[in-house]
Amino acid sequence: MDQADDRSWTITDLAEEYAVTLRTIRHYEDVGLLSPERRGTARVFHNRDRVRLALILRGKRLGFSLEEIATIVNMYDEQPGESGQLEYLLDQIAVRRRELEQRRRDIEDTLRELDAVERRCRDDLSALVGPAAGDGSRLR
Amino acid sequence: MDQADDRSWTITDLAEEYAVTLRTIRHYEDVGLLSPERRGTARVFHNRDRVRLALILRGKRLGFSLEEIATIVNMYDEQPGESGQLEYLLDQIAVRRRELEQRRRDIEDTLRELDAVERRCRDDLSALVGPAAGDGSRLR
DNA sequence: CCGGTGCTTTACGCTTACGTAAACGTAAGG
DNA sequence: CCTTACGTTTACGTAAGCGTAAAGCACCGG
Structure with a gap:
């Protein structure tokens, strides 16, 4: 160790x-x-x-x-315990795993959207210097 | 749309x-x-x-x-606004991105550990039927 | 022996994110 | 006109997750 x-x-x-x-x-x-x-x-x-x-x-x-x-x-x-407990534990693991995978998807989605917001933001920023056309990608 | x-x-x-x-x-x-x-x-x-x-x-x-x-x-x-606001927004995006990436690492780590717990659990379970040797991978 | 440092417990306070109850408005249908 | 369904506001309640005194023990150096 x-x-x-x-x-x-x-x-x-x-x-x-x-x-x-x-x-x-x-x-x-x-x-x-x-x-x-x-x-x-x-x-x-x-x-x-x-x-x-x-x-x-x-x-x-x-x-x-x-x-x-x-x-x-x-x-x-947990100690090994009896088989009923072990089955229950496996169930719990499966539940947690699904939750975590959902959260991971949420994170990926959010990161992608942050990218989009950032791009738009940089566009806006450069438009303040040399104006061009936006891509109209607001929420509404 | x-x-x-x-x-x-x-x-x-x-x-x-x-x-x-x-x-x-x-x-x-x-x-x-x-x-x-x-x-x-x-x-x-x-x-x-x-x-x-x-x-x-x-x-x-x-x-x-x-x-x-x-x-x-x-x-x-957010509306385009002035450049100061946009800089601030970019900062915020960076902060959120780091938080999300930390969370993603946390999730990956936890998923890996769940795998380990599950393996151990399955070992324990099969040991209840046909005994063998555990790998001693408890927390302590 | 005295003071300080670091730890302890007890216990009330506070914020967040709603739940829940009371009392009432509005529109449809019998 | 009455009920039923669905909506509303106001306002107090509550559980979780600590913050924050207040007060006390235990050891250490001087």
């Missing part, structure tokens, strides 16, 4: 590394997304928690709610 | 078509994302509004806030 797979972090370490507040991290613990070790009252984060935090934040960027993120993140370390 | 570019829709039409509530559509109007024609007090939606609603919902799927969506959607029908 890594050179220091047994390293540990304070809450401030992680907060700085991932640019979130202490409150945010504690909140994730409150809702059960993180469960750092306790040494006395202090939280001690290990690599596992660090990975989970990264997963949580990525989920957030993708627009998932903390609850959805919980089901996703927990998929990563 | 389309056969009926001058069609109009009631609020219920759009709500059903896009599977949202009337309240949601009215809320989008409240915050200035939609501005349907008024015939008396009743709302009359035209193609422009319909397109905007689709854009709004796509933005939501991508995890943008309504405020962010407003700035994005409004980019689509």
Whole structure:
């Protein structure tokens, strides 16, 4: 594995590394997304928690709610369990996959449209210098 | 254009078509994302509004806030304006593009990990029938 | 022993994105 | 004229995701 797979972090370490507040991290613990070790009252984060935090934040960027993120993140370390659970997990995976693929299509579409807007914008800009004809590609 | 570019829709039409509530559509109007024609007090939606609603919902799927969506959607029908505005718009486009590309990377990563989880899951499942060796690819 | 630094908990506050209830207008059909 | 369907406004409610005090423990250096 890594050179220091047994390293540990304070809450401030992680907060700085991932640019979130202490409150945010504690909140994730409150809702059960993180469960750092306790040494006395202090939280001690290990690599596992660090990975989970990264997963949580990525989920957030993708627009998932903390609850959805919980089901996703927990998929990563389910124990084998019985076959019914495994089938359910496979279902969940399929659902998430479809959602993600939809989002990816949304992104591709939006990027293409941004290209169009940008082109139009550059046309308008150059038209301010040496006037020509627009292509009439507004929304209306 | 389309056969009926001058069609109009009631609020219920759009709500059903896009599977949202009337309240949601009215809320989008409240915050200035939609501005349907008024015939008396009743709302009359035209193609422009319909397109905007689709854009709004796509933005939501991508995890943008309504405020962010407003700035994005409004980019689509900005008037040429003066060069300062156009420069600003180009900046905004660049910002959005970077955000979207980050999200796309997030999605790709997540899809890959889903694949891994699924493989592991299928392994576990088949191990329940004819036991073999796992690959030890858990989070911890 | 005293102060500071860094952590902790408890708990109320705030914003976003709507839900939901109350009360009423308007047009069609029996 | 009455009902039914569909629309409207106003306004308070709510869940999620934190922000922000307020107050306290625990250790460290002087």
